[in-house]
Amino acid sequence: MTTKRRNVFSQLYASILINAIYAMKNYPITLLNTLLAPLSILIVITLISKGTLLGVSIEGALMASMVASGMSIQGDLSHLKNDFKLQDMVVSSPTSSAVYMLGMAISEVIYSLPAFIVLTILAALFIHTTVTGYFILLTVIVLMFIFSISLGFIISTFSTDVMQNWAFSGILSTLLTTIPPIYYTITYIPLPFRYIAYISPTTYAAEIVQNAIGALPLSLTSLALDWAVVLGISLCLLFLAVKKSRWREV
Amino acid sequence: MAPPRKRTICMQMLRDQMPKELICKNLTKKYAGTPTALDHVSFTTSSSKGIFALIGRNGAGKTTLTRILATELAPSSGTASINGLDILDDTNELRERMAILPQESRAVAWLTPRQTIYSYLLYRGFDRAESAKRAKNMLERLGMSKYSDTLNRYLSGGLKRKTMIAAILSSDADILFVDEPTTGLDPLSRAELWDVLKEFKKDHFIFLTTHYLEEAEMLADKLCILEKGKTVAMGDIDMLRNKMGYQYSVSIFDKNAKVKPLVGKTVTGHNGKKQIFTTRDEANRLAKDLIEKEKKFSINPVSLDDIFFYLVKKPISEGDEEKGDDYDY
Numbered sequence: 001m002t003t004k005r006r007n008v009f010s011q012l013y014a015s016i017l018i019n020a021i022y023a024m025k026n027y028p029i030t031l032l033n034t035l036l037a038p039l040s041i042l043i044v045i046t047l048i049s050k051g052t053l054l055g056v057s058i059e060g061a062l063m064a065s066m067v068a069s070g071m072s073i074q075g076d077l078s079h080l081k082n083d084f085k086l087q088d089m090v091v092s093s094p095t096s097s098a099v100y101m102l103g104m105a106i107s108e109v110i111y112s113l114p115a116f117i118v119l120t121i122l123a124a125l126f127i128h129t130t131v132t133g134y135f136i137l138l139t140v141i142v143l144m145f146i147f148s149i150s151l152g153f154i155i156s157t158f159s160t161d162v163m164q165n166w167a168f169s170g171i172l173s174t175l176l177t178t179i180p181p182i183y184y185t186i187t188y189i190p191l192p193f194r195y196i197a198y199i200s201p202t203t204y205a206a207e208i209v210q211n212a213i214g215a216l217p218l219s220l221t222s223l224a225l226d227w228a229v230v231l232g233i234s235l236c237l238l239f240l241a242v243k244k245s246r247w248r249e250v
Numbered sequence: 251m252a253p254p255r256k257r258t259i260c261m262q263m264l265r266d267q268m269p270k271e272l273i274c275k276n277l278t279k280k281y282a283g284t285p286t287a288l289d290h291v292s293f294t295t296s297s298s299k300g301i302f303a304l305i306g307r308n309g310a311g312k313t314t315l316t317r318i319l320a321t322e323l324a325p326s327s328g329t330a331s332i333n334g335l336d337i338l339d340d341t342n343e344l345r346e347r348m349a350i351l352p353q354e355s356r357a358v359a360w361l362t363p364r365q366t367i368y369s370y371l372l373y374r375g376f377d378r379a380e381s382a383k384r385a386k387n388m389l390e391r392l393g394m395s396k397y398s399d400t401l402n403r404y405l406s407g408g409l410k411r412k413t414m415i416a417a418i419l420s421s422d423a424d425i426l427f428v429d430e431p432t433t434g435l436d437p438l439s440r441a442e443l444w445d446v447l448k449e450f451k452k453d454h455f456i457f458l459t460t461h462y463l464e465e466a467e468m469l470a471d472k473l474c475i476l477e478k479g480k481t482v483a484m485g486d487i488d489m490l491r492n493k494m495g496y497q498y499s500v501s502i503f504d505k506n507a508k509v510k511p512l513v514g515k516t517v518t519g520h521n522g523k524k525q526i527f528t529t530r531d532e533a534n535r536l537a538k539d540l541i542e543k544e545k546k547f548s549i550n551p552v553s554l555d556d557i558f559f560y561l562v563k564k565p566i567s568e569g570d571e572e573k574g575d576d577y578d579y
């Protein structure tokens with residue numbers, strides 16, 4: 001009878017292999033993929049601002065690639081679930097939904113490593129801030145990753161077709177990384193339109209980071225509100241992802 | 251904490267003493283916006299070892315039932331348990347012991363067969379060395395060593411299917427759900443897989459669905475015919491023959507032959523022959539009669555094919571009635 005100890009590290013490793021390592025090995029083009037979008041926006045913004053927004057747009061690119069990396073879990077999970085029925089096989093196995101999700105989350109980070117490495121080097125070179133500043137940057141970026149990966153996971157468990165996911169991906173990436181002022185400060189947006197930007201959690205996250213690197217002065221109340229929104233929404237979604245995701249279909 | 255652990259061990263001991271059975275009670279599934287897919291399915295069958303084959307037409311509810319038992323899909327109502335473990339309450343323990351080959355599972359395109367099996371075994375919780383060893387052994391056993399390191403997307407459909415089967419079989423799960431495992435395999439590969447399944451059923455419980463009735467008849471220790479979400483018949487092949495009421499099938503090559511059985515049912519087979527399902531004595535009598543009339547005929551025990559067509563598509567009228575009797579299949 002099977003009462004052996006199950007190796008959780010093996011189970012995490014399985015997701016990392018399937019969704020990152022084997023994929024990167026067989027399709028090296030994917031290495032370029034995660035780097036291209038954030039880097040090109042960064043360059044455009046820097047050129048237009050004649051270099052004044054370099055620090056901010058590096059921060060923006062880091063955040064955008066973190067969010068994109070998290071969001072891509074929904075397309076990947078849906079592909080593996082609906083087209084290969086991998087998730088069905090994993091559901092009827094000792095791997096729990098939390099371990100499956102965590103493994104897939106790590107795999108998304110690994111998949112986006114080329115982008116993170118390049119952007120981190122740029123950040124170290126061109127963002128001049130204190131140790132606390134870097135620490136805030138890191139914390140916010142991790143929170144945004146938790147936010148987007150949880151959102152992606154929840155959506156993927158509800159979707160039945162990858163076509164649906166492409167639509168979700170398009171809409172969400174626009175809402176989260178194109179419309180919100182993350183490559184530049186919100187002060188560039190004329191006032192009535194600023195309210196629209198506040199629909200996206202990434203706006204609040206960007207404000208915190210821009211404040212930390214000295215690009216955006218903020219009142220203490222605004223800063224506290226930003227933290228409350230970023231922390232609240234990330235942790236809420238994480239909770240929902242773990243608790244409410246449909247591991248067993250209904 | 252000590253007390254709950256003790257309780258778990260007690261429950262485990264209790265379960266070990268219970269007969270190993272798969273029990274379905276009134277399992278019902280209704281997907282939103284569609285007619286009922288499973289309709290109060292209830293049966294009990296031994297699940298210590300052997301093969302249980304589920305057959306039925308497209309849309310009969312086989313996959314739905316399989317997925318509910320494999321803890322992938324929640325029933326709308328009803329319960330089921332396997333070896334004393336409830337599919338809703340003891341999910342974690344069950345998932346330790348079960349593995350599934352879903353009907354539409356496909357080998358992930360950017361992996362090789364070796365990587366496919368290896369990563370599946372990692373999900374099962376084996377360490378890396380053990381997973382690698384098991385993957386290698388199973389590939390050898392299924393005669394696939396040659397393709398171990400070819401990307402799945404370059405393999406033929408049958409080999410991809412075999413890769414998935416290999417993954418399931420290499421786990422140490424003792425309850426295996428296999429939803430149409432042999433679809434798409436060539437006759438030789440299918441026969442090879444039958445041998446493997448026969449070997450596995452000695453110490454595994456295999457819940458198999460298939461459209462190949464000869465496969466079901468040959469492999470299964472117990473069969474269940476599902477039709478429109480309801481169980482129509484259940485048991486070993488002899489029990490199904492009894493359910494049908496006839497043990498022999500007399501096929502007469504000339505379909506216009508004037509033969510009237512005293513007991514039995516006459517149908518027109520899909521091959522155009524006149525076919526009479528009847529009892530042993532009547533088959534004997536008919537044989538003598540047909541020899542005298544110099545008609546070509548054959549007599550066989552009723553096959554699963556016969557039973558399936560008979561039960562799923564009922565004859566229009568009885569053969570021992572005044573005018574016969576034909577239904578086509």
Ligand SMILES: Nc1ncnc2c1ncn2[C@@H]1O[C@H](COP(=O)(O)OP(=O)(O)OP(=O)(O)O)[C@@H](O)[C@H]1O
Nearest residue numbers: 281282284287306307308309310311312313314315
């Ligand atoms: N996800 C779903 N949503 C809605 N209806 C479904 C779903 N899955 C199956 N059904 C319906 O439930 C019924 C039973 O389907 P199921 O897949 O269980 O049949 P099956 O016996 O496995 O058929 P096949 O031999 O074609 O595989 C069908 O009427 C089907 O249309």
Ligand SMILES: [Mg+2]
Nearest residue numbers: 312313314353
């Ligand atoms: Mg099916």
